[in-house]
Amino acid sequence: MKAIHLSTAGIDGLKICDISRPQPGYGEVLIRQHAVSLNYLDLALATGKFGAVSQPVIPGADSAGEIFGAVSQPVIPGADSAGEIVESGEGVEGWQIGERVVPGMMSHWHAGAIRSEHHQTLRGVTTNGGLAEYAVVPAKSLVRIPDFLNWQQAATLPIAATTAWNAIVRGKIQPGSTVLLLGTGGVSLFALQYAKAAGARVIIISSSDEKLDRVKALGADDGINYHEVPEWDQRVLKLTEGHGADLVLESVGGSTFAKSINAAAHNGTIFVIGFVGGAEVSMPVLPVMQKKLNIVGNNTGSTSDLRAAVRAIETSTIYPVIDRIFTFADTRKAYRYLEAAGHIGKVVISLDA
Numbered sequence: 001m002k003a004i005h006l007s008t009a010g011i012d013g014l015k016i017c018d019i020s021r022p023q024p025g026y027g028e029v030l031i032r033q034h035a036v037s038l039n040y041l042d043l044a045l046a047t048g049k050f051g052a053v054s055q056p057v058i059p060g061a062d063s064a065g066e067i068f069g070a071v072s073q074p075v076i077p078g079a080d081s082a083g084e085i086v087e088s089g090e091g092v093e094g095w096q097i098g099e100r101v102v103p104g105m106m107s108h109w110h111a112g113a114i115r116s117e118h119h120q121t122l123r124g125v126t127t128n129g130g131l132a133e134y135a136v137v138p139a140k141s142l143v144r145i146p147d148f149l150n151w152q153q154a155a156t157l158p159i160a161a162t163t164a165w166n167a168i169v170r171g172k173i174q175p176g177s178t179v180l181l182l183g184t185g186g187v188s189l190f191a192l193q194y195a196k197a198a199g200a201r202v203i204i205i206s207s208s209d210e211k212l213d214r215v216k217a218l219g220a221d222d223g224i225n226y227h228e229v230p231e232w233d234q235r236v237l238k239l240t241e242g243h244g245a246d247l248v249l250e251s252v253g254g255s256t257f258a259k260s261i262n263a264a265a266h267n268g269t270i271f272v273i274g275f276v277g278g279a280e281v282s283m284p285v286l287p288v289m290q291k292k293l294n295i296v297g298n299n300t301g302s303t304s305d306l307r308a309a310v311r312a313i314e315t316s317t318i319y320p321v322i323d324r325i326f327t328f329a330d331t332r333k334a335y336r337y338l339e340a341a342g343h344i345g346k347v348v349i350s351l352d353a
């Protein structure tokens with residue numbers, strides 16, 4: 001089968017190769033993959049920002065066998081994919097051949113609280129991921145794709161939609177709430193659509209007026225260009241008559257964290273997910289206490305969280321925002337496009353083209 005291998009650090013380390021098709025074991029299914037969506041995580045892994053490159057394991061093996069933390073590069077990258085079941089292993093119940101599915105990224109975190117062992121099987125990080133014609137995944141990590149979504153749209157769901165959904169739930173967003181989104185990337189665009197479906201007001205900051213116009217057309221209430229208005233936290237307070245944002249989706253990290261705290265409402269939630277602006281944070285503690293802020297970390301989510309996120313997509317008829325679709329042969333171009341950060345929403349690779 002056709003696959004992408006990441007053998008050395010750097011986008012040029014992504015190479016197309018031909019390897020044997022994997023076989024499903026007990027409790028596993030073989031899926032024919034049709035599309036992959038890229039996440040900042042995939043870029044960080046490929047460029048060595050998420051850990052050092054280790055030796056690739058035997059091609060075709062279903063796990064890189066390394067512990068997350070002493071991160072290895074996966075043989076086959078791509079944390080998010082969509083496909084159809086073509087073969088079932090022993091002990092698989094409740095799934096039919098031909099069903100359209102997305103696998104959760106944290107393959108063995110099915111439901112409930114996260115535990116340390118859940119970090120050991122991350123698709124495209126510690127185990128083989130989406131950039132191959134076929135993949136073996138645990139049946140318990142699967143969620144059905146709503147009929148109205150095509151392969152490319154469905155491939156955007158596992159990481160970005162789950163994370164955005166968890167933020168909306170944890171932030172207790174309801175009609176009248178204010179949500180602040182940092183940037184116009186994949187997670188922000190899902191959060192925008194979920195927040196609007198929940199009746200909230202959405203403020204987005206971005207590097208670009210053109211992107212702000214596009215997200216306003218998609219329902220954002222207010223946009224702030226963070227280059228033109230570096231004190232965007234004060235602008236958020238002004239726009240909300242001093243109230244602040246009930247939920248801040250902190251997808252940037254070091255360069256924004258202190259301002260996110262300033263922009264938050266009393267009893268608000270800072271949902272900490274990202275590090276595109278640095279993984280180390282310096283922040284004032286007094287407003288955290290004075291405003292009784294909830295600072296909540298998130299690690300994507302369980303299969304159960306993905307199922308809830310997909311259910312909300314279905315009931316609210318949310319169409320994922322895809323900026324551009326690349327062919328499999330242009331995988332490196334897709335990574336470089338994400339790296340340039342000119343996109344809004346998701347960047348997708350079609351495995352059928």
Ligand SMILES: NC(=O)c1ccc[n+]([C@@H]2O[C@H](COP(=O)([O-])OP(=O)(O)OC[C@H]3O[C@@H](n4cnc5c(N)ncnc54)[C@H](OP(=O)(O)O)[C@@H]3O)[C@@H](O)[C@H]2O)c1
Pocket residue numbers: 038039040041159160163182183184185186187188205206207208211226251252255256272273274275276277298299300301338341342343345
């Ligand atoms: N922990 C979790 O559960 C989890 C899950 C998913 C993602 N994440 C993380 O969340 C982050 C975002 O992921 P993504 O997939 O949405 O990324 P993405 O699609 O690559 O979007 C990143 C966006 O961040 C914005 N940005 C960059 N610097 C900024 C700054 N200083 N202030 C405001 N915005 C800034 C840019 O938007 P503009 O061009 O509009 O400025 C950029 O397009 C990443 O760090 C990713 O690893 C974490």
